[in-house]
Amino acid sequence: MSVSEFQLIQRYFSSLGQSRGDVILGIGDDCALLRPRPEEALAVSIDTLVEGVHFSPGDDPESLGHKALAVNLSDLAACGAEPAWATLAIALPGVNTERLQWLAGFASGFDALARRYGVSLVGGDTTRGALSITVQVHGFVPDALALRRDGAREGDGIYLSGMVGDAALALRRRQGVDIGGGDFSDLEARLHRPEPRLALGSQLRGVATAAIDVSDGLAADLGHILERSGVGATLDLSALPLSPIVAAFVTRHDDWALPLSGGDDYELCFTASNQHRARLAQLGCHRIGRVTAEPGLRCLRPDGEIFAPLVSGYEHFRHD
Amino acid sequence: MSVSEFQLIQRYFSSLGQSRGDVILGIGDDCALLRPRPEEALAVSIDTLVEGVHFSPGDDPESLGHKALAVNLSDLAACGAEPAWATLAIALPGVNTERLQWLAGFASGFDALARRYGVSLVGGDTTRGALSITVQVHGFVPDALALRRDGAREGDGIYLSGMVGDAALALRRRQGVDIGGGDFSDLEARLHRPEPRLALGSQLRGVATAAIDVSDGLAADLGHILERSGVGATLDLSALPLSPIVAAFVTRHDDWALPLSGGDDYELCFTASNQHRARLAQLGCHRIGRVTAEPGLRCLRPDGEIFAPLVSGYEHFRHD
DSSP, X not given: OOHHHHHHHHHHHTTOBOOOTTEEEOSXXXXXXXXXOXXXXXXXXXXXXXXXXXXXXXXXXXXXXXXXHHHHHHHHHHHTOEXXXXXXXXXXXXXXXXXXXXXXXXXXXHHHHHHHTXXXXXEEEEEESSSEEEEEEEEEEOGGXXXXXXXXXXXXXXXXXXXXXXXXXXXXXXXXXXXXXXXOHHHHHHHHSOOOOHHHHHHTTTTEEEXXXXXXXXXXHHHHHHHHHTOEEEEEGGGXXXXXXXXXXXXXXXXXXXXXXXXXXXXXXXXXXXXGHHHHHHTTOEEEEEEESSOEEEEEOTTSOEEOOOTTOSOOOOOO | OOHHHHHHHHHHHTTOBOOOTTEEEOSSSSSEEEOOOTTSEEEEEEEXXXXXXXXXXXXXXXXXXXXXXXXXXXXXXHHTOEEEEEEEEEEESOOOHHHHHHHXXXXXXXXXXXXXXXXXXXXXXXXXXXXXXXXXXXXXXXXXXXXXXXXXXXXXXXXXXXXXXXXXXXXXXXXXXXXXXXXXXXXXXXXXXXXXXXHHHHHTTTTEEEEEEOSSOHHHHHHHHHXXXXXXXXXXXXXXXXXXXXXXXXXXXXXXXXXXXOOOOOOEEEEEOGGGHHXXXXXXXXXXXXXXXXXXXXXXXXXXXXXXXXXXXXXXXXXX
16 A cells, blocks of 8 residues: 555545534544543444445445444434544555545545534544444433433333334345335435434433334344343334335235344334323334333234244344 | 354453443443543544454464554553543454354453553444454543644654564564574564553653654654654664664664564654653653754664665554
8 A cells, every 4th residue: 555545545534524622633643632521421332344244345335434324323322322423443455446436435425424413533543454344433411311221111112213124125135035116215225324313312311211223123122121121021013113115025925023133223212101102202203012021022913913033133243 | 143152252341351430331232331531631542453464363362352452552652641441343253162262362361451551341342254353442631731743843852662673573583584593472572462651651741742652663653743743853773772682683684674664563752852851761761863843754874874764664554
């Protein structure tokens, strides 16, 4: 790698996102120097996307830049935190003209989402290696109002912020599964350009008793809430918010695993007491079940039968 | 990857390092929740080590766990920051018995160094992929006392915290270069178990006018200080601190590129005004040259000739 190529890459990453007054020193020194909020907790989350695992070589780089940041912002949303800063570590197999175009697209997608949520890229590392992208995000939330996984209580309602199964169906279609005809652009967007539910996350402060973002599949992620809270749940599958194309696929193939274990939804799944039921409906949240004292997850199919989902979901042995 | 393997990995990473009172919520939720110091700046740095680039498949996993954290702590040292928290994103090609042993060794090396410096592992992500390790560290430093790269002034002395060239010579030996006989354990330790100069970094607050850690080679890293400060430098190569084995190699091969561009030294290179000269000598720092108004880096060989080092050093097109 020549020095001029090094400088070119630097140019792509030296000023991504929004400039912020709480960044004392950004990219270009040994460390970034940042000024946290004195009265709030600092929320941090780190996630890696690997080529061939989380995305394909031909995927649109701009969407990938968006997604690499979005999946991390989704973790902040699930804590009720307001985003502030990001760091980016990227491994690249090498640099040529095509790769530089790819980098420009990636940077553009990352930048647009970062600006939309007031995030500043403050540090990074670029190394040679198989293509992979690690982003860490940093945000703020008042300590006592942070949404956690361990507060669900018997009788709480279980809610979803939006539809599940779209991304999983888009992935199946890419893998060659026949999902019928139609316009798949919305489905593709759900897979490649997830929207972090940050506004809702903030509104759930003081309302949700527990929350998580649905990245590995609804059953697996709700399972984390149940396990950490020491409770169980009954889901009413007829109440699951599904897009028409997913609903048709589920009906045709009797495949409830798609919306329950598909993953990559990046909606919030949370629990809240029934006093908030009307307010949550106003916010567009879908009540899909309730928390039970009896442990385990029971899913009631529309025909009244019980469906036992594979709770491992899309599991990368992640530990965060 | 089975659920039990997932749990096994979780066990290795769920409580690494020292427990700290400023960690509100550690590993196991969407985000870690942390309590920064109200009066100090938060210093963050992220670095990736890739198998086949930064380390070899046969390398000792415990040393690698040490090094993955050490290279990041070295960045905090170069800012004069005191370390607090770390996050770890690791991509693994898969898990078998051998890999689990590897993980146990890695975790052990990471843990020992983290405990030594009071660092708590607060979050992470584990994914499938070619083996690579990304660590982000977080520390504290009073804003006005943070060491940066841009404060070197004409007339300042240039200092090194310790010897350069050992790691590069160890690497050459691994690559089959004949470096003579002897005991190479110290040399190997310098390559595989670098010691972050955190105590010195704190002592340099208010003393050093600029600082950087030497990871890509002395010439390249000092070059960053010179560029950011808008100055030049003259180095006296006879003043470079070299181990006997490196000194002998340099003399025999007339190879000044080894200590100047070799990389992986993880010593601090810094500038300071002459009023601190005696104090810095007491601290074991080596004065190796001085800052000049004239830009560029000039190295005077012991024979009085000028040596022009390749300043690109060990360059991964890093941008932090």
